Amino acid sequence: MYVTLxxxxxxxxxxxxxxxxxxxxxxxxxxxxxxxxxxxxxxxNREDEFRIPSNGSISMNLSSLETRTSISLxxxxxxxxxxxxxxxxxxxxxxxxxxxxxxxxRQSGISTYARLSTSNNxxxxxxxASSASGFAALALAGSKAYGLSLNEPAxxxxxxxxxxxxxxxxxxxxxxxxxxxxDTDSFAVxxxxxxxxxxxxxxxxxxxxxxxxxxxxxxxxASTSPLQSARVMDTDRRLTICxxxxxxxxxxxxxxxxxxxxxxxxxxxxxSSPALMYWLPATLEVIQAVVHIRSEGIPAFYTIDAGANVHxxxxxxxxxxxxxxxxxIASVSTVLISPAGGPARLVTSDLKF
Amino acid sequence: MYVTLxxxxxxxxxxxxxxxxxxxxxxxxxxxxxxxxxxxxxxxNREDEFRIPSNGSISMNLSSLETRTSISLxxxxxxxxxxxxxxxxxxxxxxxxxxxxxxxxRQSGISTYARLSTSNNxxxxxxxASSASGFAALALAGSKAYGLSLNEPAxxxxxxxxxxxxxxxxxxxxxxxxxxxxDTDSFAVxxxxxxxxxxxxxxxxxxxxxxxxxxxxxxxxASTSPLQSARVMDTDRRLTICxxxxxxxxxxxxxxxxxxxxxxxxxxxxxSSPALMYWLPATLEVIQAVVHIRSEGIPAFYTIDAGANVHxxxxxxxxxxxxxxxxxIASVSTVLISPAGGPARLVTSDLKF
Numbered sequence: 248m249y250v251t252l253x254x255x256x257x258x259x260x261x262x263x264x265x266x267x268x269x270x271x272x273x274x275x276x277x278x279x280x281x282x283x284x285x286x287x288x289x290x291x292n293r294e295d296e297f298r299i300p301s302n303g304s305i306s307m308n309l310s311s312l313e314t315r316t317s318i319s320l321x322x323x324x325x326x327x328x329x330x331x332x333x334x335x336x337x338x339x340x341x342x343x344x345x346x347x348x349x350x351x352x353r354q355s356g357i358s359t360y361a362r363l364s365t366s367n368n369x370x371x372x373x374x375x376a377s378s379a380s381g382f383a384a385l386a387l388a389g390s391k392a393y394g395l396s397l398n399e400p401a402x403x404x405x406x407x408x409x410x411x412x413x414x415x416x417x418x419x420x421x422x423x424x425x426x427x428x429x430d431t432d433s434f435a436v437x438x439x440x441x442x443x444x445x446x447x448x449x450x451x452x453x454x455x456x457x458x459x460x461x462x463x464x465x466x467x468x469a470s471t472s473p474l475q476s477a478r479v480m481d482t483d484r485r486l487t488i489c490x491x492x493x494x495x496x497x498x499x500x501x502x503x504x505x506x507x508x509x510x511x512x513x514x515x516x517x518x519s520s521p522a523l524m525y526w527l528p529a530t531l532e533v534i535q536a537v538v539h540i541r542s543e544g545i546p547a548f549y550t551i552d553a554g555a556n557v558h559x560x561x562x563x564x565x566x567x568x569x570x571x572x573x574x575x576i577a578s579v580s581t582v583l584i585s586p587a588g589g590p591a592r593l594v595t596s597d598l599k600f
Numbered sequence: 601m602y603v604t605l606x607x608x609x610x611x612x613x614x615x616x617x618x619x620x621x622x623x624x625x626x627x628x629x630x631x632x633x634x635x636x637x638x639x640x641x642x643x644x645n646r647e648d649e650f651r652i653p654s655n656g657s658i659s660m661n662l663s664s665l666e667t668r669t670s671i672s673l674x675x676x677x678x679x680x681x682x683x684x685x686x687x688x689x690x691x692x693x694x695x696x697x698x699x700x701x702x703x704x705x706r707q708s709g710i711s712t713y714a715r716l717s718t719s720n721n722x723x724x725x726x727x728x729a730s731s732a733s734g735f736a737a738l739a740l741a742g743s744k745a746y747g748l749s750l751n752e753p754a755x756x757x758x759x760x761x762x763x764x765x766x767x768x769x770x771x772x773x774x775x776x777x778x779x780x781x782x783d784t785d786s787f788a789v790x791x792x793x794x795x796x797x798x799x800x801x802x803x804x805x806x807x808x809x810x811x812x813x814x815x816x817x818x819x820x821x822a823s824t825s826p827l828q829s830a831r832v833m834d835t836d837r838r839l840t841i842c843x844x845x846x847x848x849x850x851x852x853x854x855x856x857x858x859x860x861x862x863x864x865x866x867x868x869x870x871x872s873s874p875a876l877m878y879w880l881p882a883t884l885e886v887i888q889a890v891v892h893i894r895s896e897g898i899p900a901f902y903t904i905d906a907g908a909n910v911h912x913x914x915x916x917x918x919x920x921x922x923x924x925x926x927x928x929i930a931s932v933s934t935v936l937i938s939p940a941g942g943p944a945r946l947v948t949s950d951l952k953f
Contacts, residue, residue, distance in 0.1 A: 514868075530884070
């Protein structure tokens with residue numbers, strides 16, 4: 248076999264193209280973040296623009312579920328190019344991400360647009376907080392890509408501006424969001440690492456569809472409920488009990504306070520104007536199952552975010568038993584299982600050449 | 601045919617027995633009262649012994665459902681003899697009724713025991729307030745049998761001591777319970793007669809079983825919810841809107857406030873310690889159906905007492921349509937239908953001789 252001169256040029260061009268392609272990949276920054284399940288819920292803002300919450304909250308990162316976000320700057324782009332789960336982002340989502348990138352651009356002084364690709368390994372918008380892991384991963388990957396070097400509180404503050412609960416997906420394991428009084432002191436800190444307690448979340452998925460009302464819209468309605476201020480005023484009590492239950496690994500104590508807190512948030516939702524009723528009949532079926540499971544002596548409790556799915560929490564030894572029981576419920580389409588997860592983190596490229 | 605002397609004596613005795621029997625029937629007093637469905641709910645007492653409520657409430661009597669109670673004094677009885685729905689009363693129910701009869705005996709100064717028979721034309725203890733109609737009928741029949749002549753407020757106050765919401769089953773039609781500050785001024789009054797508005801209650805029965813936790817026990821738990829005081833403080837707003845909606849026959853206005861009030865009560869129930877979750881999956885199915893019915897332009901709203909059944913209210917012209925839709929829900933076992941009902945009233949004996 249011999250090679251013609253035009254053939255050699257073609258090969259050289261192909262090699263050059265590959266080098267440029269890999270260089271672009273090298274420039275791209277990838278971060279992973281986990282969604283979190285709140286034990287003490289965030290519902291309602293004291294200040295909307297910076298998402299300063301009406302009350303503090305506590306959550307656990309979910310290690311099995313993750314958002315992976317890659318971003319690279321490209322001076323040739325006329326606008327940000329955004330892909331979500333392999334498809335070009337819908338305008339509503341794209342706008343929210345562009346606004347967030349603008350915050351990073353202002354902070355970094357670099358105005359270059361970015362190519363951004365993000366994907367979740369769990370159903371989007373189903374009540375599992377994809378916006379939390381999404382904006383946590385984006386805060387980390389984005390700040391890095393734009394040359395910012397932020398410490399954990401600063402990253403948490405940045406993530407909060409994309410989605411309030413995203414600030415809790417920055418630190419590791421069991422996390423508390425200190426509500427603060429303004430943008431400077433409203434961020435999340437780790438209360439305990441993921442290996443502190445082998446607590447496991449079994450997410451009974453009863454509805455993998457998109458929510459009708461986004462959490463962002465819901466937060467605006469919180470103040471219309473006649474019950475919200477009482478819920479907010481009672482927060483310190485719930486936070487104190489929850490913190491103690493986590494530190495002492497006291498599942499029974501955690502069960503009581505987490506279920507009450509969940510029902511207090513849904514009470515506010517249901518009594519706001521207009522009323523937000525996120526529950527489905529299947530939601531109550533799972534609640535009943537958990538109450539029954541507990542009556543059999545198996546430690547477990549439930550909590551529900553702004554959606555219909557039910558998070559069932561237990562310690563690792565009871566997971567197989569509870570999984571079987573949850574899967575036996577006809578209206579439960581699947582069960583996602585996750586122990587406590589680590590912090591938002593950068594992914595080092597595997598490419599070598 | 602001829603009659604022996606002993607035969608004549610026997611006949612005479614039989615006639616005498618019959619006269620005594622009818623005389624006893626004549627002495628017996630029968631009253632009818634309807635249960636009521638609360639638009640603004642009663643939940644929690646300011647004072648337990650006399651059932652002075654934490655907040656005022658508004659309800660509608662249900663004409664198709666009734667409790668019928670007959671009572672007669674019998675000096676030969678060593679204790680009260682109580683029959684409920686044709687069977688000797690269970691001790692728990694009997695004790696509550698005996699305690700109530702004691703109040704009447706103290707008030708009348710007559711210590712004679714009574715023979716009492718009461719029956720409902722609807723399932724007992726299923727979330728339809730059988731205690732409301734029960735103690736309203738008993739207050740009226742009992743006070744009459746013991747020779748008391750009470751006016752409507754006095755009767756309402758008496759009924760309240762048996763079961764709080766029973767005071768609302770004394771006046772006619774659409775009724776408000778003025779909470780008062782003590783036993784002297786806590787009673788119900790009629791806001792409008794039954795023919796003021798052709799509002800109809802379709803009760804979707806999803807569970808005709810007995811409640812696990814009685815309302816009396818539930819009222820004691822109200823104060824353990826961090827949301828109860830906010831609910832109570834907001835009551836005047838809800839009462840004002842509800843009163844106006846009834847007076848103006850404004851179904852849309854009534855719908856918003858009644859659903860919110862219902863959800864506020866269940867919010868308090870769910871967040872009390874221990875938590876009271878009265879809802880079943882089927883409860884949410886009916887709620888969803890009502891929301892769907894309304895989205896089709898048919899005016900309707902729901903409310904739920906301390907139970908799993910859902911009361912669906914609409915005006916008379918939409919009843920057939922909504923009945924069909926509710927019966928189509930598999931988990932709805934039956935639908936009871938009732939327009940607004942009259943006051944508690946005495947039944948004149950039909951016996952003539």
